[in-house]
Every structure is written in C-alpha cells, then in structure tokens.
Amino acid sequence: MRAALVLLALVCALVAAPDSARAQSPATILGLHSRSIGLGGAVSASVSDYSSVYYNPAGLANRTDLQLGFGPAIVIPSFKYSNFAGSRKGPTDPFMTNSFGAVVPIGGPLKKRVAFGIGALTPFPNLTTIRIRTPEEPSFVFSEDLLQTPIIAFGLAFRPSKYFTIGAGGQLIIQAEGEVRSSFNLSNATITGRDTALTINPVVAPIFGIQIVPVRFVRIGLFYRSEVKPDIKLPFKADAGIISIEAQFISNVLYSPPQMGGGIAFEFLDQFVLSADGVFVQTSKTPSPGVQLRVTPDALIAPIVTVDPNPGFSDTFQVHVGIEYKYNEDVRFRAGYMRRTTPVPEQAYDTSFLDESISAYSVGAGLTLKDPTEILEKPFTVDFHVQFQQMDSGTARRASPLHPIGDLKFNAWMLNFGFQGTVRF
Template sequence: MGNTRKIRASALALAVLGTLFVGQAAASGFQLREQSVKNLGKSSAGSMVGKDAAVVSLNPAAMVNLDKNTFQADLTVIDLNAKFSGGGAILGNPAKPLTGGNGGDPGDPTLVPNMAAVFPMHGALEGLTLGASLGAPFGLATKYDPNWVGRYRAIESDVKTMDLTLSAALKLSDGISIGAGFIWERAQATLTKAIDFGTAICAGSGNPANCFNPLYPFQPQALDGGFKVKGADNSIGYVVGAQIAPTDKLAIGLSYRSEIKHELKGDLYFSGVPALLASDPRFVSGPGGARLVTPSITTVSVKYAFADNFRVLADYQYTGWDSLQDVTIKRSNGTVVGSEPFHWSNTSFYSLGMEYDLSPALTLRGGIGKDKTPTNDATRTPRLPDNDRTLYSIGASWNVSDNLSFDAAYQRIEIKSPTINLPVDAASGNTSTLAGKYTGHADLVGVSMQYRF
C-alpha cells in the first residue's frame, strides 16, 4: 500500500509540476517585449530613451521626452509556428512506445494589448511628469492536440500577467532626469495535461511487470485521465530609471524592474479518475497553488543621431531568470505534493536598430536582436521548448498631424531548434520518456496610435 501511495503522489506531482512556469515565442522564457510597436519595429533598440508613452513602464525617467499630454494604444499579434518530431516510451521488457501524433501547431495567434498615458505638469510643478500604463510583460498561450505523444507532459497552457504601472519622472536639469514607478501585477494561469492512470495502477500493484503483461486488466495508456490547474494572484513591484542626454545627439537610458513574487492560489481538477483510485484523496479536486517569481530586468539603451533625420540605437538587457530554480506544489493545507528543478539561468539580450525620417510625416525603422534562452538541455520540456533567438524587425510611423500619429511594425523571430530528452523520473511522477526536436519561428505584427493634446 505504501508503494501504491508513493506512485499516486508522484502522479499528482507529474500533473502539477512543470505547468506553472511556461514560455512563449516573443522573448526568452515567458517574457514579452511588446509594450511598444515603435520598439517592435527596431527590435527594442533604444527602448529606454524613446519618445513614446510606453516608457511609463519601461523607463519612467524618459517620460520627460514627451512635452504634451499623450495617450497611446498598442496592439500586437504573436503567431508562434512550431512542429515537434520525436516520441517516447514506457520503459520495460519490452518497452512500450507512446502513442499519438506530433501535437500539431501549438501556437495560435495571440493578441497582446498595451495602453499608456503621460501628463507633463506645468506651473509650480514644472519638470514633473506623471504617467500610467496597462500592459502584459509576461505571458503564454499554447495548445497541443489532446492525444499527442507528449500529452503526459503538456496539452494547454494559458498564462497571463497584467500590470498597472503608475510612474513619475523629475527633470533635474537639461539632459538629466530620473523616474520611478509602482507596479500592481495580476497573474493568472490555466493549464492542462493528461495523466496515465493505467501506468500508475499497474506500477503500484506491487509487481511493476504487470505493465508489460497483456493479460493484466490495467495497461499503460489505456486509462488516460485529465488534469487542469487554475490559479491567480495579485502582487506589487517597482521600476526605476534614469536618462542622460549630454548633447542633442546622444541619449543614454538605464532602467531596473524588480522581481515580483506571486503565491498563485486556485484549484486542481482531475477527470477520468478510475474507480480504483477514486477514494484516494490525492486525486480529489480541490484548492492548491505554487509560487511564481517574475524576474528582475535591467536595461541600458543608447541613441545617437548622426544627422537630424538619422538615428542609430542599441539595447542591452539582463533578465534575472535565476529566480526560477524549482517549483514546490502545495495543497491549501500546506502539504507538499512535490518539487521539480528548473535551474534557469540569467539571460542577455542585445539589439541594434535605426530610424530614418523620410519626411516630417514618415519615419522608417528597422533592427536586429539576439536573445539567449534561460532553459537548458537537461530540464527543457514541451511546456517551454525554448532556445536562443534572432530577431529581425521593420516598422514605420505616420505623423498625420502634430497631434496624431500611427505606427506599424513586423518582426520575425528565428528560433534555434531546441531538443528535449526527458527520462523517466519516479520522484516527480514521470512514468515515460519523451525525446525529440522542435522546429519553428514566430511572426509578430503590431499597430499603434498616439494622440497628443
């Protein structure tokens, strides 16, 4: 009975672990950089020194670049195209291959909205600028076919964060400003996967060889059930920044965004639980949760104007993904269900871009970027088939009048083909192997409107 309970607890850990921290294709890990369509068009180069309302959440000190009340709305569609080739097996004598297809294309087009407003103060408050923004700095939306070969690791992942940022900037002197912002963040997650109850029963029967005896009534992959976890939390963080513009040609921006710690609370749902396991409290739906820490982000931007109508920009960004080392799952009574290592590493992002004013009404821009992945070959999973990326971007601005402008941008992200090679891991409940390779890329299209008054 003790062995059976261990197998059942491991199956629950398998159902939960690896679901609360997942990735998408717009940036490394599950980071999003789509706060600004202008930045999208130049691969985020110069993002901390922009004349763009999105700096409310990126670098509050740069809000002083806007001399009018400004409202901005940005919409970006992220379309991940990915394909898995590979398979897995339930080890034994003989091994049993996992059934199912390649999962299809897990990345449906996903809309990422952002809004920001900036208000320069006047009179006695001259030099002070206030701002507010709503945006999504982290997120994911992927969905595999329910019967794919990797269904025991991942099926659906829908993770959203929404930030409300309230910022203030102070112009200390000509060319020097500082800023700070308060971040209220809402995090939500809905994730699903399959559970191989057949393997759990035969492996826990006291004779694991039953899993390979065709006469045994409970066979691997013959009693699949489902698992779903939903959780949410609100938490707070901050962003601080500075901007130095020693000449009209040169501007340098520095920004730091803090970690934000979440204790996701929600419910665990099990479906298709066999009657033999129905009385086990480990497979009863109920409240539970886990800890999520979104990483700190440090960014340095440089802009240099070689001519009045031509500017070169660059960005360096350091993301503290070491905040994600492992995941511990607990039920609401504090019982630890299990823990699984992730061992993510901190990452660096570099980009170089340019802007050219073709006329007072039309600006063209482009950029290229290199983005490192926080994942590694030892712990990479189908929930995050992430790898190093190269970004190629083009964009344009149309200044309709002194008050109204529109922006559009396109970005192509080429992803270095990641491999996964996941072994059986009884401690975390993974009762089968999964190995293979992903090929894919992402296309991002964005439009925005800025109104000044």
C-alpha cells in the same frame, strides 16, 4: 488507505484547480508600443511615449504635452515538438492584443519637469490564460506561456536639469488566492458539495530608470526591473465522513526574474538615430514552473509533499539594436534586431523544458498626420510594426534510452504585426 487518500486529494485538485501555464511579463516577448517594437526594443535611451513605463520610466519627463495612445496587434505563434510518438503542436491559434496608455505632464511650478504615465497590454478575447503543467510534460516555458497574460505598468518621472531625468514606477500583476471545500459520499462515489472562494490581489514590482544627455546627439539610458513574484495558492479541504484531507496547490507560474540593463542612442546626419541596449536577466532565480502539492490527511498518516526538481536555469543576456531614419518631419522608417540566449540547460533527465536562443527581426514606420476635421489642434501619429521571432531548432537528448518521453526535437516562431495611434493635446 494512503493511496486512497492521495487519490482523493488529486481528484479534489483536478475538480478545483484552474488550467494554467507559465508566464512572465508579456512585454518581454511581445513588446509595448509599435515604435519600440519596430526598433527591436532598443529604446531605453530614447523612449518618451507611454511605453516608457516599462522600458525606462525616466523617458516620461521628455514629454510636455498630454498624449493618449491605443493600438491592436495580431500575434501568430507556432510551437512544435516531436518524439518517438510523433509530432505535436503547442497553442498555435492566432490571437489579438491591445495596447494603450497615456503620458500626463504636470503643470504649475513643475511644468516641463514632472510627468506621469500608464500603459497596458492585454490579450483578446481571453484576458488571461493560465496552465499548470508537470515538469515532465514538454513545454516552451519561456515562450508560449508568456503570451496571454495582461500587464499594467505605471511611472512617474522628474527632470532636475536638461541633461538628466529620473523615473520610477512598477508592473502590476494579478495574484490569486482561494479555497475550495468539497464533500464526498464514498458509498456511491459522488461529490455532494463544493464551495469555492477566490481572491484576486494586485502585486507591484518596482521599475527604476534614468536618462542622461551628455551632449546634444547622444542619449544614455539605465534601468532596473525587480522580480515579479506572485503565487497562485489554492488550498482545499475534502470531507468524506470518516476521511478528511487538507491540501494545497502552490504554483509560481507568474514569476518574472529581475532585469537590469542600459542603452545608448546616437543621432547623426540629422536624419538617423542608431540605438543599442543590453539586458541582463537573472533567470537563475526562476523557480520550477511546476506545481507543489501538499497533502495533510488525518493524524495517523504522514503528510505528503511533492517537490519539483530544481530547473537549473542560468542567467541570460539580451542584445537589442535599432535604427530610425527620418525621411522628413512627417515620415520615419525603423528596423530592429534582438537576440536572447537560452537559460535552459540540457534536458537529459526528469524535466522537459523546451527552449533555445531566439532572434527577432523588426521593421516599422511612423506617420505624422493633421486632423482633416480640425477637431484636434495638434497632429496625430500612426506607428506600424512587423516583428518575426525565430527560435533556434533544438534537441533534448535523454541520458537513458528508456526515458518515458524520449529524445525531443523542437522549433518555434512567432509573427507579430499591428499599429499604434497617438493623439496629443
């Protein structure tokens, strides 16, 4: 009877549950705004466009004119692994992202002191893709699953003096909760009814930042992004006449760990800006990306609770370096580099989390143009970026030669290119 109840519960879950994958903030891997991507993400000290809402909200106060921006990008990912059964690929189809946002300075007595900003990054054509995997299934938990989840961020900044700005805002992530009710006819093994209710709730994770200008040619930025901890909860009830079951799926696939860091930007020779950022990520707080299943059958049988193994992730550190060259007042060229250490320990036993350290190489350019139609009084800018990310080749060596999946070899890379248009009023 116990086996039948478990089987029935799993059938209910498979019928009801969404296809889901682990995801953190997509801005962590894809970036937000072509200028920031072109500089390798080394922008916490110098950012002032709408991507400030993610990188450092204090930068919003550096703008005194209304800005609106929009830009598409193409992402081409490749995730591959192999074992004794042969080679396999992850989701490698190219897809598009759209980023857009605005910076709105406040007028009146707070003119040139307060500004509000909002920014968003959305995948296209799928607004979001979520998968739920077991920890034993090979997956690139900190790469492939970051890609297709939307993000909305906002911020407010204040400039108390010309040497100092402060800002606060947050990331907005969607949390899903629902309930599924099913009824079964055991005599002919058919589902006689199903009722599904799903509630979407926003979850806000605060972001704080400051920017300091100790001397004219030096900028310093500090920021903190709190953890994003939305749960996907899917309770379901099954009634098969003499047997009734209550169960619940609980997944933390949308979790993003706390991040804190800072950076510095030097302007020299009136043409170059060299910037560097360091980011500490508390990846050790990340829960298992698997699913917890709680099954409560009738009172005669003990409840069943599945517990995923502790993933044992370690904290990570990211280094970002960027340089911008001002050819003239209307043309700028950029290059950047990022290195992220892996948080994933050796996968010798029950789990198959695939990850190694990642390097990212970026180039970009910015053009300032006048509107030939003279509809816009102020010039507009077009920024371009190309970024290539390469994961170090890795191997997961199992402690036992009888491991059901066996040793794994894996590698991954991603190409991201696009542009951003910005108008000012």
